[in-house]
Structure formats: C-alpha cells, structure tokens
Amino acid sequence: MTHPLRRHIEEIISLTDEEFDFILSHFTAIKKRKHQYLVQEGDIVNKEYWIINGCIKSYFVDYLGKEHILQFAMEHWWITDYESFVKQTKSKISIDCIEDCELLYISFENRDKLTSQMHKMERFWAKKSKMGRIALQNRILCLLKNSTKENYNLLLEQYPKLFQRVPKKMIAAYLGVSRETLSRLKA
Amino acid sequence: MTHPLRRHIEEIISLTDEEFDFILSHFTAIKKRKHQYLVQEGDIVNKEYWIINGCIKSYFVDYLGKEHILQFAMEHWWITDYESFVKQTKSKISIDCIEDCELLYISFENRDKLTSQMHKMERFWAKKSKMGRIALQNRILCLLKNSTKENYNLLLEQYPKLFQRVPKKMIAAYLGVSRETLSRLKA
Numbered sequence: 001m002t003h004p005l006r007r008h009i010e011e012i013i014s015l016t017d018e019e020f021d022f023i024l025s026h027f028t029a030i031k032k033r034k035h036q037y038l039v040q041e042g043d044i045v046n047k048e049y050w051i052i053n054g055c056i057k058s059y060f061v062d063y064l065g066k067e068h069i070l071q072f073a074m075e076h077w078w079i080t081d082y083e084s085f086v087k088q089t090k091s092k093i094s095i096d097c098i099e100d101c102e103l104l105y106i107s108f109e110n111r112d113k114l115t116s117q118m119h120k121m122e123r124f125w126a127k128k129s130k131m132g133r134i135a136l137q138n139r140i141l142c143l144l145k146n147s148t149k150e151n152y153n154l155l156l157e158q159y160p161k162l163f164q165r166v167p168k169k170m171i172a173a174y175l176g177v178s179r180e181t182l183s184r185l186k187a
Numbered sequence: 188m189t190h191p192l193r194r195h196i197e198e199i200i201s202l203t204d205e206e207f208d209f210i211l212s213h214f215t216a217i218k219k220r221k222h223q224y225l226v227q228e229g230d231i232v233n234k235e236y237w238i239i240n241g242c243i244k245s246y247f248v249d250y251l252g253k254e255h256i257l258q259f260a261m262e263h264w265w266i267t268d269y270e271s272f273v274k275q276t277k278s279k280i281s282i283d284c285i286e287d288c289e290l291l292y293i294s295f296e297n298r299d300k301l302t303s304q305m306h307k308m309e310r311f312w313a314k315k316s317k318m319g320r321i322a323l324q325n326r327i328l329c330l331l332k333n334s335t336k337e338n339y340n341l342l343l344e345q346y347p348k349l350f351q352r353v354p355k356k357m358i359a360a361y362l363g364v365s366r367e368t369l370s371r372l373k374a
Contacts, residue, residue: 060332068331070324083321092328115313119306126302126313129320134270136323137257141279143330144255144363145247176331 004052005104008076012127013120023121026110032101038079039095045084047105051077054101055165059173060093069174071139072098072162078128098166148177152185191239192291195263199314200307210308213297219288225266226282232271234292238264241288242352246360247280256361258326259285259349265315285353335364339372 005027006020015023032038032054039045041060049056056073058081070093073079084091085108106114115122142151152175156163163171172182192214193207202210219225219241226232228247236243243260245268257280260266271278272295293301302309329338339362343350350358359369 060328062332070327070331082317083324086317086321115310119309122306122309122313123302126309126316129313129316130269130273133316133320133323134273136320136327137270139327140257140323140330141247143327144257145249 004076005050008050009121009124012124015120019118019120023114023118026114027104027106030103030105032097032103034097034100037094037096038103039081039084039091039093041091041094043081043084043091044088045081045091046108048078048080048085048108048111049095050104050106051075051079052102052104054103055098055162056095056101057098057166057170058093058095067173068176069170071135072159072166072170072174074159074162074165078132082132098170143176148175148181149185151175152182191263192237195237196308196311199311202307206305206307210301210305213301214291214293217290217292219284219290221284221287224281224283225290226268226271226278226280228278228281230268230271230278231275232268232278233295235265235267235272235295235298236282237291237293238262238266239289239291241290242285242349243282243288244285244353244357245280245282254360255363256357258322259346259353259357259361261346261349261352265319269319285357330363335362335368336372338362339369 003020003024005024006015009015009020009023038049038056051073053075056079057069058071058073058079059067059069061067071079079095081091081093081095083089088108115125142154146154155171155174168182169179172179175182177185190207190211192211193202196202196210225234225236225243238260240262243266244256245258245260245266246254246256248254258266266282268278268280268282270276275295302312329341333341342358342361355369356366359366362369364372
C-alpha cells in the first residue's frame with residue numbers, strides 16, 4: 001500500500017521509490033493522546049507536524065483567560081507555529097491534540113537539508129506555504145467582513161466533519177462567540 | 188550601482204551577474220500614479236508586484252460600502268492577491284496605489300518558469316511566502332487578542348513612516364475603527 005505521505009506529496013510532485021524513501025528517512029513517527037500538546041506558548045518550535053490521523057487545534061489564551069482558536073487541523077494537514085519554526089523565536093501560540101493522534105514530524109534542520117538537496121521538496125513546501133497563506137488571508141477576510149452567522153455557515157460548509165469531532169465550546173472559541181450565541185446560531 | 192532587486196534577493200541567496208540578469212529578464216518595469224489600481228475585485232490576477240518605490244494598500248469594501256484594509260505595502264515589499272494568483276480564481280480584494288509607484292512585476296508563467304529552472308529562486312520565494320504567512324498570522328492574533336489601542340501602538344512601532352505617508356482615514360480602516368476613535372487613540 002502506498003504510504004499516505006507519499007500520496008499526499010504526489011498530489012503536487014511525482015517521486016521515485018528511492019526519492020520517497022529518502023524523504024521519509026527525514027521524518028519521525030509519533031503518537032500523542034487526546035489533550036497532549038505539540039507546542040506550548042513560549043517554546044522555541046523545532047518541528048513541523050503532518051497529521052496521519054487525529055484532530056488538532058492551534059490557539060492562544062488572552063489575558064482574561066479566554067481561549068481563541070486560530071486553526072483546526074485534521075488528516076493530511078501540516079501544522080506548527082510557523083513564526084517560531086522559521087524565525088526560531090518563542091511561540092506566541094499553543095498547539096494541542098483534540099483527539100488521539102498519529103503524526104509524522106520533521107525537524108527544522110532536516111527540513112532545511114531536504115529542501116536544499118531536493119528542489120522538488122522545496123517546490124512542494126513552497127506550494128503548501130502558499131496555500132497556508134491563502135487560508136490565513138481568508139480567515140482575516142472572514143473576521144473583518146462576515147457576521148458570526150456567515151462564518152458559522154462557512155465553517156459548516158468547508159468542514160462538515162469538524163462539527164462531529166470537535167466540542168461545541170471549541171467551535172465557539174474559533175468563531176469568537178459564547179456557547180450561548182453558538183446555540184442560537186445553530187437554531 | 189547594484190540593482191535594488193538584486194540587493195533584495197541577495198539578503199537571502201547569493202547570485203552571479205549572469206543569474207541576476209536572467210532573473211531580471213523575467214520582470215517588467217511599470218509606473219503607476221496615485222489612485223491607480225493593480226488589482227480590482229473580480230479580476231483573475233496574473234502578476235506579482237515588487238515595489239521599487241511608493242506605497243500600496245490591499246483592501247475590500249463590505250456590503251455597507253465600508254473599506255477594510257488588509258495590508259499596507261511599501262518599498263521592497265511583494266504584493267498581489269495570492270489566492271487569485273496561485274489558484275487563478277477571481278480576486279476577493281482590490282489593490283491600489285496610495286502614492287505614485289515604480290514597480291516591477293512578474294507574470295504567473297514567468298514566475299513558474301523561473302522557480303522551475305532555478306532552485307535558488309524557488310528557495311527565495313519560499314522564504315518570502317513563509318514571512319508573508321507569519322505576517323498574516325500576526326494580523327489574526329492582533330485582531331483576536333489586542334485592543335484597538337494596542338494595535339495602534341503596534342502599527343506605530345512597526346511602521347513609523349506609514350503615519351506620515353498614509354491618510355488618517357486609511358489607518359482607521361486598517362484598525363477597523365472610525366476616524367473619531369482614531370483621533371481619541373492618538374490623544
């Protein structure tokens with residue numbers, strides 16, 4: 001059976017068996033249980049994660065103790081705090097597992113080595129980075145432009161499965177509303 | 188004198204004279220006057236711009252006719268609507284010149300050709316894309332986390348020159364407040 005990471009990479013670039021084995025040798029497999037964290041605010045992040053299965057949130061807690069969710073990530077998504085990972089500065093956000101997760105991670109050094117040596121992988125991650133940037137731009141447009149009801153409907157339309165997998169209070173923390181407001185939106 | 192684009196690229200990768208000439212041959216120089224546009228909402232965007240000099244805003248207008256500014260860009264910044272440019276879909280935003288501008292642009296096809304042929308340029312733009320993604324993540328954190336006063340101070344700290352170059356109503360449209368509120372923040 002083709003490795004899921006190979007299928008994922010081959011959506012953008014094609015690989016020989018040798019190339020994929022070389023790529024995979026730069027990754028490490030780990031398992032995390034629900035509620036375990038990948039990044040804690042203040043960490044200097046040295047790993048980028050790829051989700052084989054499971055569901056993850058990136059978030060921060062404001063000075064009133066209120067959680068704001070930046071992003072949910074599921075199967076075959078890449079996640080880390082890119083600011084901390086790229087600039088090697090302290091992370092402003094935290095990243096936790098919402099479910100038991102199987103992950104692959106690549107260290108900063110291995111990713112740099114791999115992209116230096118293989119133009120194909122530079123191209124692959126450049127494409128992924130562009131898509132991540134586009135997702136963030138759309139998140140900003142939604143925050144500035146849409147009503148909460150519109151953002152709720154958009155989330156439901158884009159990620160219907162999320163609503164079965166994620167507690168309601170997290171959907172509320174993503175939309176920036178209280179659970180009571182969320183209940184009214186669903187009605 | 189070294190070309191400003193060469194100095195800019197060489198902050199990340201080093202180039203031979205031949206390599207830079209080859210890169211530059213993929214760009215076209217244009218001038219735009221204040222108030223002229225680079226992207227109009229609904230366009231399919233085929234150019235990425237690099238600012239030699241001048242100041243630019245990306246924005247959208249909501250259904251009440253209110254302008255929301257996503258980003259300002261100045262000397263030596265790259266700007267386009269990346270969603271439209273990468274996916275070749277209709278742009279959801281507009282991009283206008285706030286001052287007379289001298290620009291270089293590269294078409295989608297030339298950028299793709301250049302990054303395919305030159306691993307170095309793939310690497311350069313991958314780095315730029317990562318930095319753009321980080322800037323957008325910080326914009327989201329600011330929108331979710333900070334008070335308007337905090338965001339005003341942050342903008343002033345990061346881009347002190349912006350306040351001399353950009354009309355107050357645009358600063359207000361970036362911060363998402365009225366001009367009256369902005370005046371109070373400045374007091």
